[in-house]
Amino acid sequence: MSERITGGHRVFNRVAEEYDAARPHYPETLYQALEELSGVRLKGALVLDVGAGTGIATRGLLDRGARVVALDRGERMLAVLRGRTALDLQCRAVLGDGNALPFRDGVADLVVYAQAWHWLDRRASIAEAVRVLRPGGAVAGWWNIEDADKADWLAALEVRLAEACPAYVGPALPGWSMPPIAEAMAEAGLLVAQTWVEWTRSVSLEGFLTHLRSLSYVAALDDRAVAELLARERAELVRVFPDGRLTVPMRVYLATGRKGPEG
Structure with a gap:
């Protein structure tokens, strides 16, 4: 389920607790x-998590x-992150904009967007990521989505x-596709690799409904x-999963872009 509406950080601030509790x-x-794709070993790497939300x-x-x-741009989202995450020398939380990163040139091994890049400016965000990367570093973006092709109940959902959400963007719309981060990376001169996981x-029925709310x-x-949407979905889903436990086929789209060793 892709998400593209204006002012995303303001929308998510309203559902920060639900987001943290129920997002996969x-x-x-x-x-x-x-x-493997980025060439960056996570242990010991300095990673900038742009659009970090509540810190999943x-x-x-x-x-x-x-x-x-x-x-993240969302103050409430970051407040939840700070409450759930040990902030120390290994982790800091910063209020900021992914289109104008508040970091020096060449400081990071990896810049990542987890479920977030589609909220940013296509060119400005990647240019900023490249700027703050060390030579040989990488940019990565990924999206967790329900695999509607593998379950009729998901396709119907x-x-x-x-039908219910004017701002909906997802596989029920003709021509829907993943955000074009790979193309943006290639335009910026990065060596691109892509995969699906x-x-x-x-997840419990209540957990899935909370996920929908977020x-x-x-x-x-x-x-x-x-309230009406969640009541309808509760009635629909309990017919498919009468025991209240959902099995949801998922897939993650991952794209990485490596910066050259000369920077």
Whole structure:
């Protein structure tokens, strides 16, 4: 489920707790693919997590030995991140804009956008990422999405979301595709690699409904419309999963762009 509406940080500030509680994590195989494609070993690397939100990817990177600076425009999102993440010499949280990074040239081994790059300016964001990278460093962007091609109930859900949410962008729309970060990296002169990582999520019905509540195009609705949407989805999903436990086929799109050794 892609998300592209204006003022995303303001929308997400309204649902920061729901976002942190119910958004899916990233599987171990994603971090393995990140190291392989980027050429950057996470242990000991300085990673700038741009659009860090409540820190889902930040904590995943920290768990694998990276030093992380988490940056986001959403004050409430960062407040949740600070409450959930140990901030010390290994991790700092910074309020800032991914189109104008508040960092010196050549300081980072890796700049990542986890579920975030589509909110930024295509050229300015990548130019800034390249600026702050050390020679041989890399840019990476990834998106966790439900794999509607593998489950009829997910495909039907996407259609209902498209009908209920004016700001919806996702696989129920003709011509939908992943954000063009690979093309933007190539335009900036980076060596690009791409892959998909498949995994399966197990989540409670309540957790999945909270996840829906955290989607930008749902959060943009008024309170009455959100309540009606969630009530409808509860009724639909309980018919498919009467035990209240959902099995959700997932896949992660990952693109990386390496900076040359000469910078």
